[in-house]
Amino acid sequence: MLCLDKNRDETLHFLSQVRAGLEAAASQFINRSRRRKAQHSPPASVGNYWDLSCVHEISPAVALMLAAEYERLHDHTGWRSSAIDVHKWDIDVFSLLEEIG
Amino acid sequence: MADSSKSGKLIDALERIANEHLPDSSVDFDRLASAVLEGITNTKQHAYPAELAKSFRFTERWWATGVIDKAERRVSAIIYDQGASIPDTIMRAPWFPALVDAAKRLTSWGNFENDDGALIAGAMAVGRSKTRLSHRGKGLADMESFMRTCSKGRLSVLSRNGEYVSYAAGDATRFTHSSPIRGTLVQWDVWV
Numbered sequence: 001m002l003c004l005d006k007n008r009d010e011t012l013h014f015l016s017q018v019r020a021g022l023e024a025a026a027s028q029f030i031n032r033s034r035r036r037k038a039q040h041s042p043p044a045s046v047g048n049y050w051d052l053s054c055v056h057e058i059s060p061a062v063a064l065m066l067a068a069e070y071e072r073l074h075d076h077t078g079w080r081s082s083a084i085d086v087h088k089w090d091i092d093v094f095s096l097l098e099e100i101g
Numbered sequence: 102m103a104d105s106s107k108s109g110k111l112i113d114a115l116e117r118i119a120n121e122h123l124p125d126s127s128v129d130f131d132r133l134a135s136a137v138l139e140g141i142t143n144t145k146q147h148a149y150p151a152e153l154a155k156s157f158r159f160t161e162r163w164w165a166t167g168v169i170d171k172a173e174r175r176v177s178a179i180i181y182d183q184g185a186s187i188p189d190t191i192m193r194a195p196w197f198p199a200l201v202d203a204a205k206r207l208t209s210w211g212n213f214e215n216d217d218g219a220l221i222a223g224a225m226a227v228g229r230s231k232t233r234l235s236h237r238g239k240g241l242a243d244m245e246s247f248m249r250t251c252s253k254g255r256l257s258v259l260s261r262n263g264e265y266v267s268y269a270a271g272d273a274t275r276f277t278h279s280s281p282i283r284g285t286l287v288q289w290d291v292w293v
Contacts, residue, residue, distance in 0.1 A: 004257075004259065008278070009278065009279070009280070012278050012279075012280035012281075012282065013279075013280045015280070015282060016280040016281065016282075019283060060166055060168045060177070060179060061179050061181075061286055061288055063166075064164050064165075064166050064179055064181050064286075065181055065282065065286060067164065068162075068164045068181055068183055069183075069283070071160075071162075071164075072159065072160050072162075072183055075160045076160070100166060
């Protein structure tokens with residue numbers, strides 16, 4: 001459960017891990033993109049992702065912070081995240097993240 | 102102007118949905134809109150100082166959303182920025198040493214400088230004072246004053262490792278967490 005009211009410490013820890021992981025993934029993406037561009041290869045992909053299929057509840061505040069983190073990195077690196085195993089996600093979690101963007 | 106227009110649209114949408122699903126709600130949406138705009142103005146004025154760019158790739162943005170919870174009969178507005186946190190900002194303020202002195206003399210807050218919850222509470226207290234200083238605390242206090250117009254509600258301010266929660270009844274509490282967030286999250290919850 002990702003909620004600052006109901007599961008605050010774990011949620012803050014998760015957000016902290018996502019932030020650090022996304023920074024690292026974006027840096028890898030930039031480096032690999034530069035190399036591939038020099039070699040005229042297809043765009044790079046990122047292997048770093050978080051399994052959200054085990055999340056059964058997410059609050060709007062946490063969804064907003066997650067969306068902002070992804071958007072900031074997209075603004076600075078052009079990297080677009082990909083969702084993994086979306087069919088396994090809780091429908092309410094998926095809907096909220098989709099609505100927030 | 103653009104920010105005023107965007108936040109206004111958010112609150113308009115929130116009011117429209119609240120009228121549909123919570124028709125007897127007593128939320129003063131004009132005051133809520135003013136509080137949200139104050140929060141966004143605060144972000145624009147303080148959250149993205151030029152020196153932050155040296156250490157962090159940021160976008161001078163804010164994010165916002167609103168929630169109507171029918172089951173809980175709750176209306177919420179949330180804004181978020183990824184800039185310099187409130188503790189960061191006030192520790193750089195010229196009046197910060199005076200604040201630390203006052204807190205040591207007048208409160209039992211202890212190691213104030215290393216307690217982000219206390220730093221946010223301190224910024225709120227400075228904002229409520231009549232010093233007419235131009236700083237982040239003034240906007241924070243204006244954001245809080247909306248809660249005083251509600252019968253049941255709370256304002257939560259989460260910034261770096263600190264959290265400050267102010268309730269409609271006038272009481273407040275603060276926390277300092279082990280994991281920080283980037284920037285500042287402000288959430289108004291009103292139960293109707």
